[in-house]
Amino acid sequence: MGALWPEFTLGDVLMMHDALNEIDLIIYDLDGTLIDSAPDLALAVDDVLETMNLPPAGIERVRDWVGNGSRRLVERALLNARAFGTEGPDRAQLDDALALFMQCYEQRMLSNTFCYPGVIDCLEAQRARGIAQALVTNKPSRFIDPLLEAMGLEGFFTHTLGGEALPEKKPDPAPLLHVARALDIAPERVLMIGDSRSDVEAARAAGCRCLAVSYGYNHGEPIADLGPDHLLDSLEELV
């Protein structure tokens, strides 16, 4: 339990479990919620910067840049390095850097990435409750299956959507509504669980409920400030 966060009372926990009775679908975020992937994202970002003869960004910075997809991550790194002046890269320069990042991340993504404690127990518990589970991430789709497999998370999700799967990504509600519609579940019976502003805003815009985890990445800001329905210090609290 981090000192910044209020302790959960037994009443809070019981209320949360009661609320789960009104949920037919849980949509999880990936990076910063199910897996701690920032270390490997940082390795890949620094590979890109090194190739461009720029100084490394390092994990502390990269952690704050994750959450709006790989293109935005690479753009933030190039802007921070002033690689293309204060204006940042143009479209073609960013395309090239992103292509390089995709190659580097493919090599790096299983180096230091781990599943957070309580994740598998939570997924198993909700499956046993008969709640459908899906994954909506802003990460490029091609990384989803290899990561889920390596983390032992494959087989839990009826749907997995990556950042480019639809024209709009989180914080747009479209990916959440897409999954809910595919399963014929009303948005108010859907619970989004995520770590960042994009997840809370997408859930609100979709009319879904929203739990936020306190341990993930939220651009260096406390996720509690965004007013999720509840804040969790571990998914174990849902078991």
Ligand SMILES: O=C(O)COP(=O)(O)O
């Ligand atoms: O790739 C990202 O920017 C973050 O992905 P997420 O939506 O799983 O947190």
Ligand SMILES: [Mg+2]
């Ligand atoms: Mg996330």
